[in-house]
Amino acid sequence: xxxxxxxxxxxxxxxxxxxxxxxxxxxxxxxxxxxxxxxxxxxxxxxxxxxxxxxxxxxxxxxxxxxxxxxxxxxxxxxxxxxxxxxxxxxxxxxxxxxxxxxxxxxxxxxxxxxxxxxxxxxxxxxxxxxxxxxxxxxxxxxxxxxxxxxxxxxxxxxxxxxxxxxxxxxxxxxxxxxxxxxxxxxxxxxxxxxxxxxxxxxxxxxxxxxxxxxxxxxxxxxxxxxxxxxxxxxxxxxxxxxxxxxxxxxxxxxxxxxxxxxxxxxxxxxxxxxxxxxxxxxxxxxxxxxxxxxxxxxxxxxxxxxxxxxxxxxxxxxxxxxxxxxxxxxxxxxxxxxxxxxxxxxxxxxxxxxxxxxxxxxxxxxxxxxxxxxxxxxxxxxxxxxxxxxxxxxxxxxxxxxxxxxxxxx
Amino acid sequence: xxxxxxxxxxxxxxxxxxxxxxxxxxxxxxxxxxxxxxxxxxxxxxxxxxxxxxx
Numbered sequence: 001x002x003x004x005x006x007x008x009x010x011x012x013x014x015x016x017x018x019x020x021x022x023x024x025x026x027x028x029x030x031x032x033x034x035x036x037x038x039x040x041x042x043x044x045x046x047x048x049x050x051x052x053x054x055x056x057x058x059x060x061x062x063x064x065x066x067x068x069x070x071x072x073x074x075x076x077x078x079x080x081x082x083x084x085x086x087x088x089x090x091x092x093x094x095x096x097x098x099x100x101x102x103x104x105x106x107x108x109x110x111x112x113x114x115x116x117x118x119x120x121x122x123x124x125x126x127x128x129x130x131x132x133x134x135x136x137x138x139x140x141x142x143x144x145x146x147x148x149x150x151x152x153x154x155x156x157x158x159x160x161x162x163x164x165x166x167x168x169x170x171x172x173x174x175x176x177x178x179x180x181x182x183x184x185x186x187x188x189x190x191x192x193x194x195x196x197x198x199x200x201x202x203x204x205x206x207x208x209x210x211x212x213x214x215x216x217x218x219x220x221x222x223x224x225x226x227x228x229x230x231x232x233x234x235x236x237x238x239x240x241x242x243x244x245x246x247x248x249x250x251x252x253x254x255x256x257x258x259x260x261x262x263x264x265x266x267x268x269x270x271x272x273x274x275x276x277x278x279x280x281x282x283x284x285x286x287x288x289x290x291x292x293x294x295x296x297x298x299x300x301x302x303x304x305x306x307x308x309x310x311x312x313x314x315x316x317x318x319x320x321x322x323x324x325x326x327x328x329x330x331x332x333x334x335x336x337x338x339x340x341x342x343x344x345x346x347x348x349x350x351x352x353x354x355x356x357x358x359x360x361x362x363x364x365x366x367x368x369x370x371x372x373x374x375x376x377x378x379x380x381x382x383x384x385x386x387x388x389x390x391x392x393x394x395x396x397x398x399x400x401x402x403x404x405x406x407x408x409x410x411x
Numbered sequence: 412x413x414x415x416x417x418x419x420x421x422x423x424x425x426x427x428x429x430x431x432x433x434x435x436x437x438x439x440x441x442x443x444x445x446x447x448x449x450x451x452x453x454x455x456x457x458x459x460x461x462x463x464x465x466x
Contacts, residue, residue: 333455
């Protein structure tokens with residue numbers, strides 16, 4: 001009975017995507033409806049940076065991207081605060097089929113590439129010094145990094161068009177393999193030691209970065225190779241989605257170098273590395289220390305709200321399309337951003353993702369803020385956390401355990 | 412030939428049709444698909460947790 005009901009529900013959910021059902025706007029208004037348009041401020045930051053430099057003559061504005069993302073947003077998150085409101089169940093189908101929300105995400109992409117072309121033109125003009133050019137590259141990197149968030153929203157959908165747009169958005173950060181690895185790798189293995197993109201307690205961001213960058217790339221390749229071998233096709237072919245996605249990046253960068261000169265390439269690479277590192281620092285904080293239990297048959301329990309860090313800080317949520325309602329996203333990956341819900345039982349971060357990424361690059365501060373939260377989440381039993389193996393004994397000792405044996409005594 | 416449905420997202424595996432993209436030829440029985448295979452659309456549900464359609 002329960003199974004049949006669940007599959008019917010899922011089936012409705014699926015069809016809601018095609019808006020085949022007649023749905024009248026219910027008596028409920030979405031408080032964030034027009035706020036989602038603010039997400040489009042990010043891809044125009046390079047234009048604003050250029051304008052501010054021209055207007056004021058102050059070169060520091062080339063660094064507008066990091067000033068806004070790591071400075072202004074964390075402050076605004078603290079000032080504006082939180083919003084835990086969930087759409088009522090009865091409006092969920094209506095909310096998902098409303099195409100307005102999709103256009104908010106699609107619109108990011110032309111603006112993203114508009115600012116990429118602007119930056120290439122500025123780098124190629126020779127008017128900027130090296131420091132200004134690097135500042136602009138970091139600002140553009142903020143755009144290509146947050147574009148991975150846009151690509152993430154689009155890449156989880158069933159439609160071919162949205163999946164294609166997802167790859168287009170990823171081309172600028174050279175992270176085309178993300179939409180394979182994330183959906184088929186990360187989502188399956190999240191909050192387990194097998195997942196390169198789930199960080200472990202005791203692991204600093206700087207130790208996590210090479211592990212996730214390398215591990216995610218290998219994972220994407222293996223997932224795609226396994227699929228192609230099953231289909232009976234060569235791995236090195238035009239059907240390999242990882243290769244075709246990377247090809248988009250090669251074509252994009254080559255076209256930029258031909259149009260604006262090869263001297264822009266170092267800055268193009270800086271924005272690429274900065275962009276995907278911004279994604280990886282967000283990966284770092286989404287599942288830090290969280291671990292799924294194993295069932296009796298050895299498989300991991302299904303991903304639950306307790307396996308992701310969440311936040312209801314409005315500013316970060318608006319600029320990241322509700323990415324911080326991460327538990328609901330992992331439970332229902334196809335759910336569109338506007339319909340993601342807050343869960344009381346999900347672990348909550350002390351501030352929004354924007355502020356947390358600033359803490360994440362400072363390991364002692366991060367440990368001080370986060371480690372006790374992981375332990376509290378597990379009711380004081382640190383042995384239930386996902387701990388970095390080489391730091392295990394140290395972490396256990398610090399949190400009142402002398403051995404890895406399961407609990408009983410202790411704090 | 413039976414149809415199996417992902418209880419999370421509604422993805423349907425039809426044994427008669429197989430799934431070309433996933434590399435399962437038409438007529439591949441669901442039981443022959445590895446246990447470690449997860450729903451290609453949502454990635455949440457493993458093969459053993461799929462439900463028979465209309466069952």
